[in-house]
Amino acid sequence: MTIKDIAKLSGYAVGTVSRVLNNQPNVSETARKKILEVANQYNFVRNTNAQQLKQNGRYIAILVKGVSNILLNSVLEIIQKHIGETIYTSSVFVLDEYDNEAKTALKIYYEKKPAGIIFLGGNPQRYESDFNKMKVPCVLITNQAANVSNTNLSSVSTDDVKAAEQITDYLIKNGHTKIGVIGGNIDNSEISEHRFEGFMNSIKKNSLHFDFNTQYQTTKYSFDGGALAIKQLISKFEGITAVFSMSDVQAIGAIRMLNDMGISVPKDISITGFDGLPFTQYIYPRLTTIKQFEMQLAKCGLAALLEAINNEDEKSAHLLIPYELLEGESVLKIN
Amino acid sequence: MTIKDIAKLSGYAVGTVSRVLNNQPNVSETARKKILEVANQYNFVRNTNAQQLKQNGRYIAILVKGVSNILLNSVLEIIQKHIGETIYTSSVFVLDEYDNEAKTALKIYYEKKPAGIIFLGGNPQRYESDFNKMKVPCVLITNQAANVSNTNLSSVSTDDVKAAEQITDYLIKNGHTKIGVIGGNIDNSEISEHRFEGFMNSIKKNSLHFDFNTQYQTTKYSFDGGALAIKQLISKFEGITAVFSMSDVQAIGAIRMLNDMGISVPKDISITGFDGLPFTQYIYPRLTTIKQFEMQLAKCGLAALLEAINNEDEKSAHLLIPYELLEGESVLKIN
DNA sequence: CTGTTAGCGCTTTCAA
């Protein structure tokens, strides 16, 4: 079944069929009806390869960095659904933590000539030389990409700075002053940098003291990372009563490790997370954390990309999405 | 950059360039070298749309049902990586729980003319009329598809029956005889059916009594599903000391609900899960569960598909992958 | 409003 067949069957020419299928004007109602009828009858579906070959630019590539990231997966699902309602087609490429997202994107860029690229997670702009070769609108979702010279790149992310500040405020309000931090490397992870910035804003605002060497533990964003980090933090930070952890998974890993060491959460140590993953609200103790809104991240991200695709002269945008502080059971009020 | 350009630049014709790029014979070493050199120099990448348009059949479609399923996501990641090492290209389509995977697959089938289709999760064969229209090898991963007339469909899954039997044996060995079950609808979920079959094998083998009405609670595969189910189970099944839950998420939901009701796991009630998701080993109590091997599911699944693609006359295969019983802390030895 | 046709970039015969 090709449009040629449909043309023959309907008695019209391929041009007319194509016009109907693309909802273009300049087609009589009669023709439209007849052609649609035949197409439906034979369950006709356009060959996207041929279509894409002609009109380079009805295609959006989605790169997901870290499939095991539950947050990204919800966002992905929403985005795919919405793209389906536009004139664009899309497909998704899955990368693991160690892949170079810019390199992969570049390959796809040459291969498929997409109209736009969506990065879920990752930091493509870090690999400047590859990234800048792409002359296509890109949007980075969940990670922030401000301060980037490349005007192709928009970003939509949670306001990490504000959120981190608020949850730290919450710890302090509950009487904690000796707060340790579990996070990523603030020198090469934008996310960690922003969350640390927010944390420090709160610390300063409340005139507390913070010694990076003894109170901050750099580690991976994983259960094990959290487990390892808390062990070191406890041994080097005397009197610690609370931990600000930069992700839910690290917090969960830390809590488990504390349990294994005979230290109870929140009785002995309070802990907060970041992300608001569903499962954190089903464990004991329910985690006090920052909930990110997947729906908004997804919708705004896609909207920003489409905007950039359609308005050539549009500058890149950098949006911040609201968040919510989930009060769980992992923080104890002291004093 | 098209192969035409490469042809011009290298002094050869497009035909020769194409042959080189496809590693075909009948090309002189000189030509091969020269062309590869030029291609590399200009960072040439073939336009896959044009390629696919010609040779319908170097493309594998991957349908993922339920993105939030962590197990499927690991499997997906591995599969995509491996396809990259073959002559095939792939892309993934994400469906939610309520989408009809057979319908979606059929659309892709017409649109893209794939060489094969991989279903991660889902039960496409349930929608026979649509499913049977597809004359392409398909493989279903994580779900079992035996007893299916359609010889296009292979499946690779964990041996649910055996695994369920073994973990039930484990409960019984620990002194439990009053065991409730939290699972899906065994009438329309193959997975639930198999796991229940295994469970019953153990029950019978150990000459225990089981009353479906009071001891089985049907519910969704989700945290909330588990939470709701345990509540009902407890109220209708007097003397219950253990719960066989058909998924980790249901088990976690149930444990949280029990906590909220002041019932302790495993002190008052023992619970087992199924899937072996990473986070179940970082919570308290560590879940006793069945670990499925993503790596093997992925590799065998892809292998089965490629096999079916290459050997037209090959019958569909139905593989069972081993599993492992993870002994956590959610089961108490009684008696 | 409709039909005809060039050509997207590639692979693959066929002939040289």
Place this chain on the structure above:
DNA sequence: TTGAAAGCGCTAACAG
């Protein structure tokens, strides 16, 4: 071993 050329299914420009 190589080149020339047909054509995959579609869109869009042009002619009518």
